[in-house]
Amino acid sequence: MESSGNEFIRGTLKTIVLxxxxxxxxxxxxxxxxxxxxxxxxxVKERTKGEITLSFGALYPVxxxxxxxxxxxxxxxxxxxxxxxxxxxTPQGSEVAxxxxxxxxxxxxxxxxxxxxxxxxxxxP
Amino acid sequence: MKKLxxxxxxxxxxxxxxxxxxxxxxxxxxxxxxxxxEYRMWTGFMFEAAMNIVLEQVNVEAxxxxxxxxxxxxxxxDEQLRQASLDDIVFEFRNKAYGAYDLRRAYNTxxxxxxxxxxxxxxxxxxxxxxxxxxxxxxxxxxxxVWLIGISAVTYASVSWYLQQNHKQExxxx
Numbered sequence: 001m002e003s004s005g006n007e008f009i010r011g012t013l014k015t016i017v018l019x020x021x022x023x024x025x026x027x028x029x030x031x032x033x034x035x036x037x038x039x040x041x042x043x044v045k046e047r048t049k050g051e052i053t054l055s056f057g058a059l060y061p062v063x064x065x066x067x068x069x070x071x072x073x074x075x076x077x078x079x080x081x082x083x084x085x086x087x088x089x090t091p092q093g094s095e096v097a098x099x100x101x102x103x104x105x106x107x108x109x110x111x112x113x114x115x116x117x118x119x120x121x122x123x124x125p
Numbered sequence: 126m127k128k129l130x131x132x133x134x135x136x137x138x139x140x141x142x143x144x145x146x147x148x149x150x151x152x153x154x155x156x157x158x159x160x161x162x163e164y165r166m167w168t169g170f171m172f173e174a175a176m177n178i179v180l181e182q183v184n185v186e187a188x189x190x191x192x193x194x195x196x197x198x199x200x201x202x203d204e205q206l207r208q209a210s211l212d213d214i215v216f217e218f219r220n221k222a223y224g225a226y227d228l229r230r231a232y233n234t235x236x237x238x239x240x241x242x243x244x245x246x247x248x249x250x251x252x253x254x255x256x257x258x259x260x261x262x263x264x265x266x267x268x269x270x271v272w273l274i275g276i277s278a279v280t281y282a283s284v285s286w287y288l289q290q291n292h293k294q295e296x297x298x299x
Contacts, residue, residue, distance in 0.1 A: 037153055038160040055182070056157050057191045060150065061198045068199055076152075076222075081131050082159055083152040 009052060013062050015104050016044065018071070018097035021089045034075070034086040037063065063087060071096055127166045129159050137162070137176065144185045149218055150195070158183060227293065234289060242282035248275030 009016075020043055021035060035043070040063075041054045066072045071093035076085050089097060129137075137158055141151050158179055165175035201209060201217060216226045252272035256262055263269055 036156065038157045041157075056154060057187055057194065060153060060191070061194045064149075064195070065198050079156075080128055082134060082156045084156050085153050 009054070010058065012104065013054070013058060014066065015100040017059075017062055017066065018089070018093065019101050020044070021072070021087060022094055022097040022101075034088040036084050036086050040087075066093070127163060129163060129172070133162075133172055133176075134159055140180060141183075141188075144183070144188050146188050149220055150191070154183075231289065231293070234285070238282045238286050238289075241278050245275045245278030245282065248272070249279065251275075 017040060020040055021033060023033065037056065037059055041056070041059060045053050063072065067074060067087070071090060072087045073090055074085050074087055076083050078084070134155070138151070138155055141154055141158075146154055161179045162172070162175045165178060166172060170178070196218065199218070201213075206214075210230075212226065212229045216229075219226075221227075248271050252268045252275060255268040255271075259268075264273065
């Protein structure tokens with residue numbers, strides 16, 4: 001599902017990023033976590049067992065767009081001699097994350113019922 | 126996991142600049158690619174080999190693509206454009222944290238403050254010279270008025286400058 005998979009991801013990338021950031025992180029059990037770009041790509045890769053790899057070309061525009069919309073804040077820290085930019089959800093971002101995830105679940109349910117054969121056809125003699 | 130040396134990071138940085146990555150993105154891309162190279166080195170590659178594998182995906186084409194998406198996705202909306210100053214437009218997609226953006230934005234107030242302060246100091250100097258030649262002092266003479274105006278102008282400019290500094294610091298620590 002290489003090429004078509006990427007096509008689907010493009011539309012859901014925002015949701016994926018918001019969802020990942022909304023989960024309680026290892027350092028701060030309460031509230032949302034902070035992640036940097038590479039960490040997000042690794043988290044996605046790990047959970048999908050390597051099926052989905054985000055390219056930096058897709059990820060960073062989305063992150064910066066979310067920041068511009070006020071859903072994320074950033075803090076830059078120097079780590080191992082390099083500047084690393086961490087992203088955290090704003091309160092508004094947390095709300096949008098919940099909203100987006102539930103919207104997406106609804107969408108998935110609709111898709112599932114679309115993909116199933118209509119029961120009338122299945123049971124017809 | 127093995128860490129990249131500063132020389133190796135610098136090499137990567139040069140490459141990114143060379144293929145035309147801009148200010149806003151270069152630090153983030155650098156960290157991203159360095160992480161990827163470190164991961165590959167951990168799986169057993171040497172630095173050169175790991176860097177070559179990673180950089181295969183990061184050619185001029187990919188970076189240009191990134192910029193195009195970036196500029197269409199993140200361009201200012203019409204509403205923002207209407208409110209934006211010339212500085213905002215010039216510095217769109219550029220590194221604002223570097224300092225030039227702040228300097229330019231503060232330029233008008235800085236110039237005004239400097240002008241008021243210079244004028245005030247001049248007036249104070251004139252009043253002082255007048256006092257030295259006359260040896261008498263009264264606040265209710267022309268000299269006294271000049272002195273008072275001068276000293277209030279200097280105070281105003283310094284307070285305004287101080288507030289601006291404070292404001293800037295608050296902005297940067299946020």
